[in-house]
Amino acid sequence: MKKLPILILLLGCSCLLNGQNIFLTGLELLQKIDENEFYQTIEYSGTMTIHIDDQLRTKKMMTQARSEGNKALVEFTNPEDYGTKYLMIEDELWIYFPSEEEVVKISGHMLKEGMMGSDFSYEDALEANKIAEKYEVEIAGQDTLNGHACWVLKLNAKVKDVPYYSRKMWVDQELFIPWKEEMYAKSGRLLKEMNVLEIEKFGTRYFPVKSEMVNKLRKNSKTVFELENISFDVNLPDNMFSLRYLQH
Numbered sequence: 001m002k003k004l005p006i007l008i009l010l011l012g013c014s015c016l017l018n019g020q021n022i023f024l025t026g027l028e029l030l031q032k033i034d035e036n037e038f039y040q041t042i043e044y045s046g047t048m049t050i051h052i053d054d055q056l057r058t059k060k061m062m063t064q065a066r067s068e069g070n071k072a073l074v075e076f077t078n079p080e081d082y083g084t085k086y087l088m089i090e091d092e093l094w095i096y097f098p099s100e101e102e103v104v105k106i107s108g109h110m111l112k113e114g115m116m117g118s119d120f121s122y123e124d125a126l127e128a129n130k131i132a133e134k135y136e137v138e139i140a141g142q143d144t145l146n147g148h149a150c151w152v153l154k155l156n157a158k159v160k161d162v163p164y165y166s167r168k169m170w171v172d173q174e175l176f177i178p179w180k181e182e183m184y185a186k187s188g189r190l191l192k193e194m195n196v197l198e199i200e201k202f203g204t205r206y207f208p209v210k211s212e213m214v215n216k217l218r219k220n221s222k223t224v225f226e227l228e229n230i231s232f233d234v235n236l237p238d239n240m241f242s243l244r245y246l247q248h
Helices: 006-011 026-037 108-112 122-126
Strands: 014-017 020-025 041-052 055-066 071-076 085-089 092-097 102-107 135-145 148-157 166-172 178-184 190-202 205-215 221-232
Touching: 020 026, 026 135, 026 148, 026 166, 026 205, 102 108, 108 122, 135 166, 190 221
Parallel strands: none
Antiparallel strands: 014 020, 041 055, 041 221, 055 071, 071 085, 085 092, 092 102, 135 148, 148 166, 166 178, 178 190, 190 205, 205 221
16 A cells, blocks of 8 residues: 655645544644543642752642633642632633732733743643634644654644744644643744643543643743542532632
8 A cells, every 4th residue: 555645744734543544634633632621611639849950849729610711710728828719711810819818910921920930821721722723733744752653733823812822742643632742932932841741531531630841941940730630511600700709
């Protein structure tokens, strides 16, 4: 059997699915990723381990999120941050500090700052939009990453409200999980690199439960984010995502 010319793969932006005579475009690959990672609602407990030089800091949290309206509520449970809460609605974020009983609003470029001093920005940690709705995509080739056969995708923003102008993904050809992702500024400068360390299967979806983020603008720094007790499509009351509930 003749092999498909590589020109068809690169210029035609299509690929074979698991060796079958089924072709996927770059957009369809993004949609497959969204099928795995997108949710209507989610609830989980999480741990962020922040590595800076030789020091470690651990942050623990409980999170409830809803994709509609890009809403999320995060409450920290580790001793030094106990009771601190984040509320995100669309592109606005409020932080409640229990010791001062004060709410501070964060918006705009401040959402790009590190969440609790980590390498994950507020946008990274709390964004719940489908990636296929935000980016144009092309299939740049194939690669093998940690034993996984991957499609290499290049993404460019097609809307303004995205955290990164362009991205590069190494997507598992069978599971449709991005094992590695690079995020770039409009100038082409590499800003961050994320690697998925563990995945789990929930029903028909594969979902990353442990990831590592490296901020290329910070020296000797990385953050590992682990999720546990994950529940999808749970019933979350509307009043949960409100300023009144935030201060409760």
